[in-house]
Amino acid sequence: MNFEIISPTTTDELLVAIEKCQNRHFRFGAGCTDLLMELKKNPADDLTVINLAQVVDDRLTNLTKTSKLYRLGSMFTAGRIVVNDELKTHFPVLHESAHNLASTQIRQVATVGGNLCTASPSGDIACALVALGARCEMLNTNGKSRSVAVTDFFTGPRKTVLKSNEVLYGISVPLNNKETAKIYSRFIKIGTRRSMECSVVSLACHIQTDAKGVILAAGVAIGASAPTIRLAKDACSSLIGKTFKKITRKEKEEFAATVLSYASPITDIRATAWYRKEVLFNISKSIFE
Amino acid sequence: MKKELKVIGQPIPKQDANIRASGKAIYGHDIVLPGMLYGAILRTEHPSAIIESIDVSEALKLPGVVCVITADDVDVNNIGYKRDHPILKKGEACCTRDELAAVAAETKAIARQALKLIKVKYKVRKGVYDAFEALEDSAPQINQFITGKFENKNIAEKFQYGHGNLEEEKKRSRHIISRRFTLPRMTHACMATSNITASYNNLDKKLLLYSSTQVPFLYQRDMAHALKINPSDIRVIQPVIGGGFGSKLDMHPFEPICALLSMKTGRPVQIIYSREEEFIASPIRQPMIIDLTAGVDKDGHFTFREINIIKDNGAYTSWGATTPFVIMQSFSSLYKVKACSFNAMAVYTNNVFAGSFRGYGNPQATFALERVIDLLADELGMDKAGIRLLNANEKGEITGQGLHYDTCGHKECLETVIEKSNYFNHKTSGKNDRYKRGIGLASMLHVGGGAKIYRSDGCGTTLKIDPYGYCTIITGSNEIGQGSETVLAMMAAEELGIELKKIKVINTDTDVKPWDVGVHASRTSFVAGNSLLGAIRLLKEKLNSKAAQLLNIKDADFEYADNKLISGKSGERIALDKVVREMHFSEPNELAIASFFYEPSSKFQDKEFKGNVSGTYAFAAQSIEVEVDTYTGNVQVLDIYVAQDVGKVLNPLLLGGQIEGGIMQGVGYALSEELLMHEGRILNPNFHNYKMLTASDTPEIHFYPVETHDKEGPYGAKGVGEAPLIPTAAAIANAVCNALGLEMLELPITPEKVLKALDDKKKRKK
Known part of the structure; x- marks a missing residue:
């Protein structure tokens, strides 16, 4: 493995570095937990890695809160999500997705931005962010930013809307509704072992109810079940107005069937498509149990 | 009166733990x-x-x-x-x-x-990637270097064994169960x-x-x-x-x-x-198909076992082909059984070849045998603990294969785990309908005092004490992480009355050390320990006589403590280093050095594979509780209760390490580890997809050593290394079947296999 490394220390330097690499084969290195494995598998001789780890910029590395949202810099690590009580309280799904990622050691370097930009159909934090209705903020070499919903960020396995002159700068997660009295928010990860596991199937849900238990908002996303992480929109909208605790068995199964309609899983060495569908149906039901 | 042990039995950390943990150990890579x-x-x-x-x-x-x-x-x-x-x-x-x-x-x-x-x-x-296909006439000869000893060109090795009157026992049987078991490729992943x-x-x-x-x-x-x-x-x-683990x-x-x-x-x-x-x-655990038919009489006594095994040998023959030596022992001699007929063959294919792996065929055999015991109990309407206790091996037994159980903790191991795991009153349901709980029992028999498969199963030791009272043990045995250096040093400290820090173990150089057959068959503590004790005896004779001369006493019966020789009768004492110096530097100008070669009492088996192949035998039982998620098929191992006849606990800390490490290999074998192959190629050559379990998957392990004090073993100890892994997969499989009311005939029991079995059960009901 042999590649060139550019290690900018400011965001301006970062943008210059990206500009400089426009005619080169380059990749971003954030926590490098996926990148190193990929490079080992497919070594590229002419590669430049733009190392994001040395950039000093609060907007890139920290968590901020406004009246409408939490904003995570794309270099915010999984480990910092795990220990953040505010995120744990408001978005358990995000906390759980980070907590179930790889191992304690890897979580200290693995970043939110990396999890998104890898665009793996089985990305855990990415799946939670889709369920939370988060948005990606991208910065281009002219210093201009644009944003898209995380659900629209992915265009295929390992493919995103990120242009060659852009870097993922931050991710914003909308605050829960003001009327929300209770949240049912979980990340369900299915695999063989409890750590160092890549999801065989995953389901992220973030459901908000009012004081009476009536569902105000719902986000349900599925991972490792389609070429990209998918938001099960119809399944989400079918829940609005229903009382969470009064959902009948029939409604549960209809909901699970709707979630399943978003899945088009493959058979690979980790599981068959049959297994992925069976489990996805079962765990979709389990949200209400 | 028995001498009180001061060092043996103490939880002394591994002597090389410091260099291993600090990164100072020099591996081949360094x-x-x-x-x-x-x-x-x-x-x-x-x-x-x-x-x-x-x-x-x-x-x-x-x-x-x-x-x-x-x-x-x-x-x-x-x-x-x-x-x-x-x-x-x-x-x-x-x-x-x-x-x-x-x-x-x-x-x-x-x-x-x-x-x-x-x-x-x-x-x-x-290529030919299936052993049964390789046995067909139309199959090409896969290995060109074989001698043509067997009836089929692709048979690499065959084993046949039998005892008792099979046909008579079949007639006598109230119930007979036949099943085919499929065992996967597992790799050591050192x-x-x-x-x-x-x-x-x-x-x-x-x-x-x-x-x-x-x-x-x-x-x-x-x-x-x-x-x-x-x-x-x-x-x-x-x-x-x-x-190492056999690899x-x-x-x-x-x-x-x-x-x-x-x-x-x-x-x-x-x-x-x-x-x-x-x-x-690198080599793998042998994949094999085991066809087992077994019977039980009306009272629950085992009558016969008939076994046919096809092992996928791969393209070349390694020691792995000889695992039926061990496999047949479990079928012939684990629990009392009147008759046994055993056939195994290793068949060449174009797959990767197997090697030796901790347990040496025994986890495969024990899985099949203990699964069938559960089925026999069900047929009889007998409880699964009762049928095992009824048939358990006993002290003094000489099995059909000729194994002598001079000590035997089989029953005590079973009784211990049955009691400790609250076997008869365990929970059957989880927190809701989705989760099912089950409990499974399995036990095992393994060689505990080496295995005579080579002309010698012995080990040599040269022991010396220097003029400063430090001791060097030059042993033929090897340290491969199991802790043999520590245990040997402990024995020398115990016998010579000197501190551990004054004892060095030299064991890495064939130009220096005496002969030993190597690390296998859970033999090192037993064989190398006995060899060291023999050398200590010889050296003490020299030291005693010099000490008696120096003290000018007739009595040469000394105790060794606090770096001194203490006369048993008069209580007079003299420093060990002084005795050594006087030996070296004055008459008889002799070195304080002794060599000893220990050969266990075990015998080569005859052509029919009968004979007492090991110096002693180890037994163990495990009772394992699982919770199965019927939504995902995931099996969570909750608690593992393990009782093992170790003869005597030499070092509880190291023993615990062997138990826990072995069990986790067993849990992996049961639930997740499999080297997947398609047409001769390995599909998952990485930790990402080869699912070795991690620390967070480790269940509660409750260990109860059973001490039977074998007269052949050093301080009564038996080999312990392989046993913890052997019954684990069998007990887990029994627990899963108990939880779900269905049969699992194949390892590993992956979530997908569980869900598929549940789905099939549902379809059958419809």
Whole structure:
């Protein structure tokens, strides 16, 4: 493995570095937990890695809160999500997705931005962010930013809307509704072992109810079940107005069937498509149990 | 009166824990010799192909490449248990590991680059990847080096055994159960990848090898045969070994290849496997199909067992082919059984070949046997604990195969785990309908005092005490992480009354240490321990007589404590170092040194595989509780209760390590670990998809040692290393079946297999 490394220390330097690499084969290195494995598998001789780890910029590395949202810099690590009580309280799904990622050691370097930009159909934090209705903020070499919903960020396995002159700068997660009295928010990860596991199937849900238990908002996303992480929109909208605790068995199964309609899983060495569908149906039901 | 033990039985940390934990241990990977080259191996692209040509000319032109060899460049013998394995392959490739060429270069990167420049012309042919297919007449002969001893061209090895009157016992049986069990490929996944550094001195024609073999003296002999040189011209030094588990019992082609590169270049050469290469090219646990038919009489006594096993040998024959030695023991002698008929054969295929792996066939046998015992109990309407206790082995028993159980903790192990796990009152349901709980029992029998499979199962020790009162144990045995150095040092500390820090263990150099057969069959503490105790006895005779002379007393019966010899009668004392100095420097000017060779009382088995093959036998039982998620098929192992007849606990800390480590290998075997293959290629040569369990998957392990004080063992101890892994998969399978009310006939019990079994059950009901 042999590649060139550019290690900018400011965001301006970062943008210059990206500009400089426009005619080169380059990749971003954030926590490098996926990148190193990929490079080992497919070594590229002419590669430049733009190392994001040395950039000093609060907007890139920290968590901020406004009246409408939490904003995570794309270099915010999984480990910092795990220990953040505010995120744990408001978005358990995000906390759980980070907590179930790889191992304690890897979580200290693995970043939110990396999890998104890898665009793996089985990305855990990415799946939670889709369920939370988060948005990606991208910065281009002219210093201009644009944003898209995380659900629209992915265009295929390992493919995103990120242009060659852009870097993922931050991710914003909308605050829960003001009327929300209770949240049912979980990340369900299915695999063989409890750590160092890549999801065989995953389901992220973030459901908000009012004081009476009536569902105000719902986000349900599925991972490792389609070429990209998918938001099960119809399944989400079918829940609005229903009382969470009064959902009948029939409604549960209809909901699970709707979630399943978003899945088009493959058979690979980790599981068959049959297994992925069976489990996805079962765990979709389990949200209400 | 029994002497009170001061050191033996204490939880003393592993003596090499400090260097291992601090990174100061020198593994094979850390060795750098002056002028050393780096070797790399080109393996076939196709598991089955005619090799039409190998062109190395471009590789040789690459700057930094010093040597490239193929089969045409070397004059060597085949290796392997059946000598059916060419070191470098010529003319054909028979499995995905096949070594076609090797390079020695100035750097690792150049060596790897050179491999890409070697051009091989293949004529791909259809391979045989199924053992039953290989037995068909139409199948091609897979290995060209076999002698044709058996009725089918693709049979590598056969074992037949029997005792009792099978037909009569069948007639007498109230119930008979027949099942086919399928066992997977599991790999050792040692922390340290395979490695070797070879340094050939072409002036004196001597070969120095830094090798992580488990059996240095057999290795020395095998290497000499392979390279056509004198065994004594080979010196094997073992650096710190990062995991063995049986994988280093066979010598593998990369080792003589490395030696050949050094012989060709006259420079040291090192070969280190990448992790991917480790998964592809290191040995595995034998995959096999076990057909087991077993019967029980009306009272629940086992009547007979009839076993047919087909083992997928892969393309070449390793020690793994001999696992039926151990497998037949469990079928013939675990629980009392009147009759047994056992047939096993290893069949060549174009798959990767197996090797030796902790348990040596026993986890496979125990899985099949203990599953069928549960089914027999169900048929009889008898409880599963009761049927086991009724048939359990006993002290004094001589089994149908001729194993002598001079001590036997089988029943006590079973009783212990049944009680401790609250077997009869365990919870059957989880927190809701989704989760089902079950409990499973299994026990095991394994050799506990070595296994006489070679002409000698012995071990030599040379012991010396220096003029400062420090002791050096030069032992034939090896440390491969199991803690033998610590246990031997503890024995010397106990017997000689000196502190552990004054004891050194020398065990890594074949030029220095006396002969030993190697690390296998859970034998080291037993055999090397007895050997050391023998040497201590001899040395004490010398020291005692000198001490008596110095004290001017007639009595030569001394106790050794606090670095002193203390007269048993008068209580007079003299410092140990002083006695040694007086021996050395005055009459009789003798060294305080003694050598002893211990040979266990075990016997070679006869042609019918009957005979008392081990110095003693170990027993264990496990009771395991699981919770199965019927939504996902995940099996969560909740608690493992394990009782093991260890003879005597020598060091509870090290024993606990063996128990926990072994059990986790067993849990992996039960639930997640499988090297997946398709048409001879390995699909998951990485930790990402080879699902070795992690610390967070570790259940609660409750361990209860059972001490039966075997008179043959050092302080009464038996071998402990392999036993913890052996019944685990069987007990887990029994627990899963108990939880779900269905049968699992195949390992590993993956979530998908569980869900599929539940789905099939549902469909059958409809």
